[in-house]
Amino acid sequence: MLVLGIESSCDDTAAAVLDGETVRTNIISSQHDLHDEYGGVVPELASRDHQRLIVPVVQKALSEAGVSAQDLDAIAVTRGPGLPGSLLVGLSFAKAFARGLDVPLIGVNHLEGHLYSVDVEPPAPPRPYLCLVVSGGHTELVHVDVGFRHSVLGRTRDDAAGEAFDKIAQLFGLGYPGGPVIDRHAENGDPAFHDFPRTQLDDFDFSFSGLKTSVLYYLRDRSDAEREQLLNDHRDDLCASVQAAIVDVLVDAVRRGAQETDAEHVAVVGGVAANRALRRRVMAAGDEEGFDVHVPELSYCMDNAAMIAKAGALRLAAGDQSPGTLDVEPSLSL
Ligand code: KG4
Numbered sequence: 001m002l003v004l005g006i007e008s009s010c011d012d013t014a015a016a017v018l019d020g021e022t023v024r025t026n027i028i029s030s031q032h033d034l035h036d037e038y039g040g041v042v043p044e045l046a047s048r049d050h051q052r053l054i055v056p057v058v059q060k061a062l063s064e065a066g067v068s069a070q071d072l073d074a075i076a077v078t079r080g081p082g083l084p085g086s087l088l089v090g091l092s093f094a095k096a097f098a099r100g101l102d103v104p105l106i107g108v109n110h111l112e113g114h115l116y117s118v119d120v121e122p123p124a125p126p127r128p129y130l131c132l133v134v135s136g137g138h139t140e141l142v143h144v145d146v147g148f149r150h151s152v153l154g155r156t157r158d159d160a161a162g163e164a165f166d167k168i169a170q171l172f173g174l175g176y177p178g179g180p181v182i183d184r185h186a187e188n189g190d191p192a193f194h195d196f197p198r199t200q201l202d203d204f205d206f207s208f209s210g211l212k213t214s215v216l217y218y219l220r221d222r223s224d225a226e227r228e229q230l231l232n233d234h235r236d237d238l239c240a241s242v243q244a245a246i247v248d249v250l251v252d253a254v255r256r257g258a259q260e261t262d263a264e265h266v267a268v269v270g271g272v273a274a275n276r277a278l279r280r281r282v283m284a285a286g287d288e289e290g291f292d293v294h295v296p297e298l299s300y301c302m303d304n305a306a307m308i309a310k311a312g313a314l315r316l317a318a319g320d321q322s323p324g325t326l327d328v329e330p331s332l333s334l
């Protein structure tokens with residue numbers, strides 16, 4: 001069974017070929033350089049770049065997998081959530097391609113793709129498992145059960161965790177995307193240098209906008225010279241302190257969620273799962289609480305099409321298929 005996966009929900013144009021349990025190719029063309037000077041994704045530029053890249057990226061995924069389009073058994077594509085113009089490029093292409101090849105089309109919820117990114121590389125974690133989805137666009141804590149049954153324990157009420165990394169890195173003058181840069185500086189910094197706020201809501205919801213505002217005020221309350229000196233002398237410490245504030249909140253939610261759901265397995269997925277402090281801390285929580293931790297390989301954590309192909313293949317195996325009239329759903333949730 002050969003499934004072509006296509007992902008274009010934000011600023012990565014991606015295509016992958018899944019051959020049964022094996023990922024033959026997982027091609028990602030990132031637009032980070034395009035959006036760097038704006039400090040975030042510019043929707044209009046993103047969709048135009050998807051238009052430029054979609055055909056070459058799909059061609060590359062097929063040719064490096066050594067398959068021709070006629071060999072494909074199905075096409076899975078992200079239908080939402082995401083930027084409307086970006087989603088439209090991938091979905092329109094996939095619809096036309098599936099129609100032309102006369103193969104089934106499966107529209108995939110991007111978040112379901114992240115949930116099942118732990119299944120891409122066998123062995124898949126047994127169900128049920130608790131899944132923390134942390135990316136630039138999403139922060140959700142989800143209980144995942146058999147039969148595509150998910151219940152969302154909590155989600156962010158404002159900024160996503162990755163967005164907080166990105167916006168705070170911007171305040172520090174560290175460029176976009178900010179998560180990897182903060183992670184790198186934080187490795188040499190003191191997390192106790194400054195006590196930034198940890199917003200703890202009553203339930204499992206998250207809020208990171210208070211942290212962002214607190215960093216803004218912390219920098220704004222100084223003269224230009226003082227601020228420059230602080231950022232020069234203590235960049236690593238500030239990054240470590242911000243990172244600790246974000247990671248504390250995430251790990252605390254995972255710990256409470258695992259207790260509440262009696263989880264034996266916990267997965268951390270999405271771009272922020274690359275964060276080394278987060279990985280270490282979730283592993284340590286697992287040792288203490290007695291749950292196993294599953295983190296996909298980095299290329300399956302970031303936005304990618306292998307996870308879309310995987311979720312699509314699982315859906316198809318369960319008898320699901322989308323109509324040819326499938327439309328984008330930019331505000332789709334789990
Ligand atoms: O999953 P992803 O590639 O795209 C979205 O769906 O958003 O996630 C990208 C996000 C960005 O916000 C980026 O700053 C963050 O993941 N990120 C990290 C790290 N690597 C990527 N955040 C913290 N630490 C990292 N090492």
Ligand code: ZN
Binds near residue numbers: 135302
């Ligand atoms: Zn994503």
